[in-house]
Amino acid sequence: MKKFNYLFVAGFTVFFLACEDNSESFDNIALGEDPPGVECEIDHRTQTPGGWGAPAAGNNPGTIRDAYFDAVFPNGLTVGCAAGYSLTLTSAAEVEAFLPSGGKPEALDQDYLDPGISLKNSLASHIVALKLSSEIDHYLPDFGGAEYLLCDLRICDGDFAGKKVQQILNQANKALGGCSSNTTVEEAYDIISSINENFVDGEIDNGYLCCTKDVTKDDDQEI
Secondary structure, three states: OOOOEEEEEOOEEEEEOOOOOOHHHHHHOOOOOOOOOEOOOOOOOEOOHHHHOOOOOOOOHHHHHHHHHHHHOOOOEEEEOOOOOEEEEOOHHHHHHHOOOOOOOOOOOOOEEOOHHHOOOHHHHHHHHHHHHHHHHHHOOOOOOOOEOHHHOEEOOOOOOOOEHHHHHHHHHHHHHOOOOOOOHHHHHHHHHHHHOOOEOOOOOOOOEEEOOOOEOOOOOOO
């Protein structure tokens, strides 16, 4: 069973639960298979690259980014793959400087460290945004109020129906870094951008993701 750990950040108790790395079990559910799941609550939340790249104001995503980046990503936020190329952002300010990044979605051709506006890659932009949403959803129970973790939701239909968000994110990182992947760069961009746009600000549900009963935020909570 998965358990919560906790830490304290600026007077708040912050719980975290890491998603499983499902990269090796990508084929456990056949492509196109109907996903096991239930309808999701609207309380799930995602953000677009533009949301995570916005200057902090009020309670917007930029404020959350600035408040929690160091706690959630103590070694920086890295996307891509170890056997290929990667992009690392070392601070909330560097995230703001990079997002949103436009340009053609394509595999990286070198390693990048805090590139700011010099890197134009919309796939990298969307992967960074999803990783922010997914990891902050682990650490902050109130980021998305639903009991199911964002990373454990599944694609509802289409060629990748049944795959978990975490599985898709793993494969998209491989495609971005130029490693062997079960998704093309174009497929990765289409899927990750659709995930990011599905629950924007926790106020909409485009129906792209289905919930599962694999693990909830209340499972074996330890304080």
